[in-house]
Amino acid sequence: MSTIKTIIFDFGDVFINLDKPAIKRELIKLGIPKAISLDMYHIASEYEKGLISTAELITHFNEKFPNVATQDFIKAWNSIILDFPEHRLEFVEKLSKENNYQLILLSNTNDLHIEQVIKNMSLPRYKRFKNSFNKFYLSQEIHLSKPSPSIYEFVLNDNNLQARQCLFIDDLKENTESASKLGIRTWNIIPGKEDVTQLFTIKNDLF
Incomplete structure (x- = not known):
């Protein structure tokens, strides 16, 4: 199994809490x-x-x-759009500082929701979050959305990545299933039961 070199994160219900209904x-x-x-x-x-x-x-x-x-x-x-817990922000900042992995954000969102995200978490905290990533892809900016395979192919090609060296974390099963068909390793995180900060404990087998 190839070593993970890049971690691709979803945003909603991975970092920021959502109330989907x-x-x-x-x-x-x-x-x-x-x-x-x-x-x-x-x-x-x-x-x-x-x-x-x-x-x-x-x-x-x-x-x-x-x-x-x-x-x-x-x-x-x-x-x-709900709150963004500080422990998750500190987690991704620490991961960025350690510089062991390329970090990419890949989110289905829209302009109104991002405005609300910034309002809820404050602009300085949003900037801290965004600055933790090597690439920050929002669906409304790249005109692609999950679970279409084309969005994962775009990220792979745009960063010259090998699928088997990438880990993608998302809370929606249809999104992780689509990515896995391209050879990307995945974690279909369960909001409320699992936390992204547990990545290297409960998902250490992926590394």
């Missing part, structure tokens, strides 16, 4: 039906890949649900 729950409170159309999911996916702007997302939503105030929609949209 929150968006749907908060939209329902605003009177938006549970069965949000496939059209809205498509628009959200386009926004995640940076193919439409925040203004276009909001315009689309306002046209579909004119009785919901824009600020209420944004608040509901960002309700998924």
Whole structure:
């Protein structure tokens, strides 16, 4: 087995805590039906890949649900974003300082969520986090999203990496399964039961 040289981290529910059901729950409170159309999911996916702007997302939503105030929609949209525990920030900073691995962030996110991340964790802490990585890939900036194989191929090619020398950590099984098909080693982390800071204890067999 090849030695791990690069660790690729997801962001949400790996470093920053998420409340995944929150968006749907908060939209329902605003009177938006549970069965949000496939059209809205498509628009959200386009926004995640940076193919439409925040203004276009909001315009689309306002046209579909004119009785919901824009600020209420944004608040509901960002309700998924929770806190960023300091011990995880210190963990990745220590890992960066030790310089034993190339560190890459690979996150499906969007501009509104990143704004909320910065608000929740503060800009100085966000900069500390971002500066811990050799490369910092956000889906809306590279116009690709997980679990498409093309996003992993992009990261491998952009950094001249060998898949078998990479470890990818993500909380969604479909994302780690897609990466593993390319030969990338993976850890499908279970939020609430496992913590990324346990990497070298409970997952020492990967190294």
